Amino acid sequence: MPVGFSTLDTATSPPHLYIPREYNAAFDLLDRHVVEGRGERVALIDDDGRHSYAALAERANRAGNALRALRLEQEQRVMLCLLDTVEFPAAFLGAMKAGAVPVPINTLLTADEYVYLLRDSRARVLLVSDALLPKLEPAIAASPSLRAVVVVRSPLGGDPGRHPRWEPLVEQASAALDPADTTADDVAFWLYSSGSTGKPKGAMHLHGSLMHTAAHYALAILGVRADDVVFSAAKLFFAYGLGNALTFPLAAGATVVLMAERPTPTAVMRRLKERQASIFCGVPTLFAAMLADESLDRSRGSDALRVSTSAGEALPRHVGERWRARFGTEILDGIGSTEMLHIFLSNRHGDVRYGTTGRLVPGYDVKLLDEDGELAADGEEGALWVRGPSACVGYWNDRARSLATFHGPWTRTGDRYVRDEHGYWTYCGRADDMLKVGGIWVSPFEVESALAAHEAVLEVAVVGHADDDGLVKPKAYVVLKDRARAGAELVDALKAFAKGRLAAYKYPRWIEFLDELPKTATGKIQRFKLRA
Numbered sequence: 001m002p003v004g005f006s007t008l009d010t011a012t013s014p015p016h017l018y019i020p021r022e023y024n025a026a027f028d029l030l031d032r033h034v035v036e037g038r039g040e041r042v043a044l045i046d047d048d049g050r051h052s053y054a055a056l057a058e059r060a061n062r063a064g065n066a067l068r069a070l071r072l073e074q075e076q077r078v079m080l081c082l083l084d085t086v087e088f089p090a091a092f093l094g095a096m097k098a099g100a101v102p103v104p105i106n107t108l109l110t111a112d113e114y115v116y117l118l119r120d121s122r123a124r125v126l127l128v129s130d131a132l133l134p135k136l137e138p139a140i141a142a143s144p145s146l147r148a149v150v151v152v153r154s155p156l157g158g159d160p161g162r163h164p165r166w167e168p169l170v171e172q173a174s175a176a177l178d179p180a181d182t183t184a185d186d187v188a189f190w191l192y193s194s195g196s197t198g199k200p201k202g203a204m205h206l207h208g209s210l211m212h213t214a215a216h217y218a219l220a221i222l223g224v225r226a227d228d229v230v231f232s233a234a235k236l237f238f239a240y241g242l243g244n245a246l247t248f249p250l251a252a253g254a255t256v257v258l259m260a261e262r263p264t265p266t267a268v269m270r271r272l273k274e275r276q277a278s279i280f281c282g283v284p285t286l287f288a289a290m291l292a293d294e295s296l297d298r299s300r301g302s303d304a305l306r307v308s309t310s311a312g313e314a315l316p317r318h319v320g321e322r323w324r325a326r327f328g329t330e331i332l333d334g335i336g337s338t339e340m341l342h343i344f345l346s347n348r349h350g351d352v353r354y355g356t357t358g359r360l361v362p363g364y365d366v367k368l369l370d371e372d373g374e375l376a377a378d379g380e381e382g383a384l385w386v387r388g389p390s391a392c393v394g395y396w397n398d399r400a401r402s403l404a405t406f407h408g409p410w411t412r413t414g415d416r417y418v419r420d421e422h423g424y425w426t427y428c429g430r431a432d433d434m435l436k437v438g439g440i441w442v443s444p445f446e447v448e449s450a451l452a453a454h455e456a457v458l459e460v461a462v463v464g465h466a467d468d469d470g471l472v473k474p475k476a477y478v479v480l481k482d483r484a485r486a487g488a489e490l491v492d493a494l495k496a497f498a499k500g501r502l503a504a505y506k507y508p509r510w511i512e513f514l515d516e517l518p519k520t521a522t523g524k525i526q527r528f529k530l531r532a
Contacts, residue, residue: 014362063094099180130158
């Protein structure tokens with residue numbers, strides 16, 4: 001069965017994307033550049049060098065054939081615990097082209113969490129970076145479904161132990177691979193949720209989903225061009241990073257920069273400078289950390305930088321404004337989810353309103369429901385629901401949470417928002433994080449934003465805490481720029497600062513200083529750990 005390429009009509013609003021029934025996303029993202037004469041363009045720059053579209057397509061073909069040689073069959077899972085090098089997109093796309101289902105996972109988990117993911121997914125093959133192997137060994141021993149474990153070389157280095165190396169298998173495999181007989185509605189890959197509120201959930205995504213995110217957000221909103229160099233500090237293993245550093249640049253024929261090491265402010269600025277990135281994709285925590293270092297400015301970064309993006313958590317207004325003042329470019333803040341694959345509400349070029357998540361991305365619909373399940377009016381807070389062409393088909397092996405989240409074409413996000421009369425959306429917090437103080441709902445994010453504007457504060461998280469009478473009030477956990485300033489005097493100053501910016505019942509009754517906040521690897525604050 002021959003597979004076809006997608007076609008995009010940008011003359012319509014929203015842009016119309018046609019995806020044929022017989023379709024393979026890897027073939028569309030990679031092979032079309034070779035077929036259409038763009039094979040020599042630089043697709044990817046990692047820590048080891050540059051890779052053209054033709055070279056990446058060949059590497060993906062070899063990877064797909066290597067996986068077949070490991071007895072991985074169509075629709076079976078291959079788990080990818082890989083650092084961001086060329087081997088990640090090659091294995092991810094090679095598996096999809098071969099009809100298998102890649103499952104990228106977080107590289108910063110504990111041994112027990114890896115046991116859960118391997119057993120839950122029933123992956124037949126595990127590809128793991130050598131630097132990460134020691135943490136995976138207990139999970140490997142506890143996973144009866146695994147047929148093969150193969151170790152991938154990384155810039156950070158490591159001993160493969162008793163397991164074979166990936167590189168010889170790939171180099172010995174054939175460079176030719178016909179795409180599997182897949183359709184646009186076949187499951188192409190899974191992404192596990194970050195687990196910010198419990199056990200991760202395996203969201204199953206379709207071959208047709210990737211190009212929808214590219215058409216509706218990357219091309220229509222972000223405006224990725226073939227001459228762009230895209231650098232995402234957000235890693236490939238989760239939805240936001242996968243779009244930024246794989247789907248979007250490949251869909252546009254642009255160049256992506258990958259970095260294996262952790263995205264510290266210094267490492268990020270070095271890559272921006274060396275690679276002269278024009279688009280930078282970060283998260284609020286990283287933007288705040290970069291701004292906290294007064295030595296970091298545009299002269300230390302990329303002269304070509306024209307825009308940045310942010311997601312994962314809402315971007316505080318002061319962070320966006322300070323970034324614009326220091327780096328001379330805007331941050332387009334948006335919201336997406338693992339379930340929806342990428343961003344569906346966003347700020348956009350020439351229309352940035354810091355403190356809001358912007359407006360609706362074309363091709364998606366959202367609605368707000370009040371406490372009675374009725375549509376909320378403008379200015380009234382409600383629960384955010386979304387529908388669109390990139391929604392996953394459900395959670396693997398988790399009927400109860402699938403029923404709670406997916407309702408026909410609609411996905412319940414778990415976020416609470418307010419929409420103004422002009423169509424701009426403002427984040428209020430997660431539904432399970434909201435506090436009821438004196439019978440009135442309080443958004444932790446509103447309190448956090450007020451405290452974060454203080455010059456001493458680097459990060460803050462607010463949760464509910466019971467007072468002596470058992471009544472819930474806001475409590476703030478604060479990370480300072482200078483830990484030496486912690487003390488009763490600063491506690492009083494921060495409370496007064498918050499009172500000047502919030503209604504009286506919203507200010508934090510308690511403030512506790514921490515060295516760091518508990519977070520997922522995607523940068524989301526794990527407030528359930530603070531509540532515990």
